Amino acid sequence: MTNLKKKLFRKDSLLTHVLVMVLISIVFILLLTFGLDLYTKHGNSIVVPDLRGKTLEEARAILKEADLDFEINDSTFSKTARPGTIRDVVPSPGSRVKSGRILFISINGFSPRKQTIPIYKDQSARQILALLRGLGFESVEQRVVPGGYIGSVVGLQTPDGRSVEPGAQVSIDTKLILLVSGQTVDTLGLDRLIEGYGQEGRMDSTMLPPNPNQQKRDSSVSNDWW
Structure with a gap:
C-alpha cells in the first residue's frame, strides 16, 4: 500500500500533474472573479438623477457631484416646455449605473426646427x-x-x-x-333635369333647355300660310 501511494503521488506521476492543474485553475478563477469585481466596481452603483426640466448648467453641476457625465444626442421643440431645458434622459431617471457613466440627454430647442x-x-x-x-x-x-x-x-x-x-x-x-x-362639377342643371322626371320616369318637356334649331325652324314658318 505504501509503495502504491509513493507511485501515485511521485512528482512525475500523472495524478500529481492533474491535481496541480486543478489547484492552479481554482486559484486563477478566484483571482479573476475578485479582480473583475474590483475593476468594474461591482456593487458600487449610482442612481441616475431626474434632470428633466433643468437647464444644461444645472444638469452639469448635478452630474459632476454624482461622478457622471452627459452628451446631447437630440434636440426638439415644444411650446409647452421651457426652451433650453432637458426633456429626456437615457438611462431613465432612477436607474443604477456605474460612476463615470455618460448619460444621453435630449433638450428642448429655442425655436422650432x-x-x-x-x-x-x-x-x-x-x-x-x-x-x-x-x-x-x-x-x-x-x-x-x-x-x-x-x-x-x-x-x-x-x-x-x-x-x-x-x-x-x-x-x-x-x-x-x-x-x-382638380375640377368641380356644376350639378345645378343636372338637378333641374332630374326634378323634371314624372312618376313614370318620363321627363317634363318644360324642364328641357330650348333647342336653338327648333326655334329657327319655327321662326321661318309664315303666320299667314293659311
Missing part, C-alpha cells in the same frame, strides 16, 4: 402630402384648384396667400396649404 421644402410641382398630391408630414409638417391642408393634371400639385402656400417655393427653409410648425389640381 426648420426643414427644406421639397420639389412638389406636378407631383402626386398624396406623395407630397406624405413627404411633408414625414419631414415634420403636421398642419398641411389640401385645396382643390382648376388646371393641370387631376391630383397633381400646382402650388404650396401659407394661409395668408404667400407662395412657398421648393428649397425654402420653413419652420415645421408653419401651416401650409397644398394646392391640388
Whole structure:
C-alpha cells in the first residue's frame, strides 16, 4: 500500500500533474472573479438623477457631484416646455449605473426646427402630402384648384396667400396649404333635369333647355300660310 501511494503521488506521476492543474485553475478563477469585481466596481452603483426640466448648467453641476457625465444626442421643440431645458434622459431617471457613466440627454430647442421644402410641382398630391408630414409638417391642408393634371400639385402656400417655393427653409410648425389640381362639377342643371322626371320616369318637356334649331325652324314658318 505504501509503495502504491509513493507511485501515485511521485512528482512525475500523472495524478500529481492533474491535481496541480486543478489547484492552479481554482486559484486563477478566484483571482479573476475578485479582480473583475474590483475593476468594474461591482456593487458600487449610482442612481441616475431626474434632470428633466433643468437647464444644461444645472444638469452639469448635478452630474459632476454624482461622478457622471452627459452628451446631447437630440434636440426638439415644444411650446409647452421651457426652451433650453432637458426633456429626456437615457438611462431613465432612477436607474443604477456605474460612476463615470455618460448619460444621453435630449433638450428642448429655442425655436422650432426648420426643414427644406421639397420639389412638389406636378407631383402626386398624396406623395407630397406624405413627404411633408414625414419631414415634420403636421398642419398641411389640401385645396382643390382648376388646371393641370387631376391630383397633381400646382402650388404650396401659407394661409395668408404667400407662395412657398421648393428649397425654402420653413419652420415645421408653419401651416401650409397644398394646392391640388382638380375640377368641380356644376350639378345645378343636372338637378333641374332630374326634378323634371314624372312618376313614370318620363321627363317634363318644360324642364328641357330650348333647342336653338327648333326655334329657327319655327321662326321661318309664315303666320299667314293659311
